[in-house]
Amino acid sequence: MANAYFQFKQFRINQDRTAMKVCTDSCVLGAWAEVKDAKQILDIGTGTGLLSLMVAQRSHAQITAVEIDAAAAAQAEENFAESPWKNRIVLAQKSLQQFGQENQQQFDVIICNPPFFQASLKSPDTARTIAKHTQELPFEDLVHFVKQFLTPEGIFYLLLPPAEAEVFRNLAFKEKLFPARELQLFTQPDGKHLRTIYAYSFWEKPTQKQSLIIRNPDQAYTADFATLLKDYYLIF
Template sequence: MANSYFQFKQFRINQDKTAMKVCTDSCVLGAWAEVEKATEILDIGTGTGLLSLMVAQRSGAKITAVEIDEAAAEQARENFTGSSWKNRIVLEQKSLQAFGKENQQHFDEIVCNPPFFQASLKSPDAAKTIAKHTQELPFEDLLHFVKRFLTPEGIFYLLLPPSEAEVFRKLALNEKLFPVKELQLFTQPNGKHLRTIYAYSFQKKPAEQQSLIIRNPDQTYTAEFAALLRDYYLIF
């Protein structure tokens, strides 16, 4: 059974009310995104609020967090209120589609760990189904929103399993949104390609490709993973 909270160096994530818990790949996204110079950041599908709090720690930006699920939004609100950055984070409890209809703000950074299993079996747990599948947030809707509200020089960070990441990449290219950085995340040397994170921009240029291995063969964390998460994980 997952712990009811996850303690980071500068904040705590309570997760007893949410279907999706703190996971390593989402932590990698939060640490890898270059947000230090951002002024307006959007976190799509915030869940527990993890990504919002991670980017708040490394920036002075105003952060907007959107979450469709009522219980998850309640959890995120609790985590934001308990943080040092509560005055910089605004929570919108609604779908991205509904948020897009009323939003007037443009964002220089957008981060998203979205629902992603397009073809897999649906979970009997309704909240977990919403969190893990594209039925509430089709890739086309996500792409349409990003094209409307990302600033001309902005960056959109998206975490997906490799096959889904490739599907989205092709859709994005058709819409003139270009991958400029790519991080392939592996469980261990010669291990499973777990996730891909793409950084997208309207500026077309050769994509910078990187890889990150989480654990050594003896199951200790790699030096590269430790360096990336050092500002967040208590064990480093």
């Protein structure tokens, strides 16, 4: 059973009322995204608020977090309120589609760990199904939103399993969004390719490709992982 909270160095994530808990790959996304010079950041599907708080720690940006699920949004609000950056984070409890109809703001960084199972067995837990499946956030809607609201020089960070990442990449290419950077996550040496993070921009150029192995064969975290997460994890 997952812990009711996850303690980071500078903030705490309460997660007892949310379907999706703190996970390693999402932490990698939050640490890998380049946000130092960002002025306006959007976190799509914030869940517990994890990504918003991670990027708040490393930037001076104003952050907008969007979350469709009422229970998750309430928990994210709680986590934001208890953080050092509560005055820089605003939460919108609505679908991305509704947010897009009302939004007047452009963002120089958009970050998203979206629902990703396009056609698979649904969970009996409705909240968890919504959190893990694309039924409420089709990839096409996500691409169109990013194209409309990302600044011309902005970056869109997206975390997906490898197969879904390639489906999205093909859709993005048709909309003139191009992968500037790619990070492939592996559980351990010679282990499973767990997730892919793409950093999309409007500039077409060769993709800078990297890989990150999370654990050594002895199950200790790798030096690369420790370096990336050292500002967040208590154990480093």
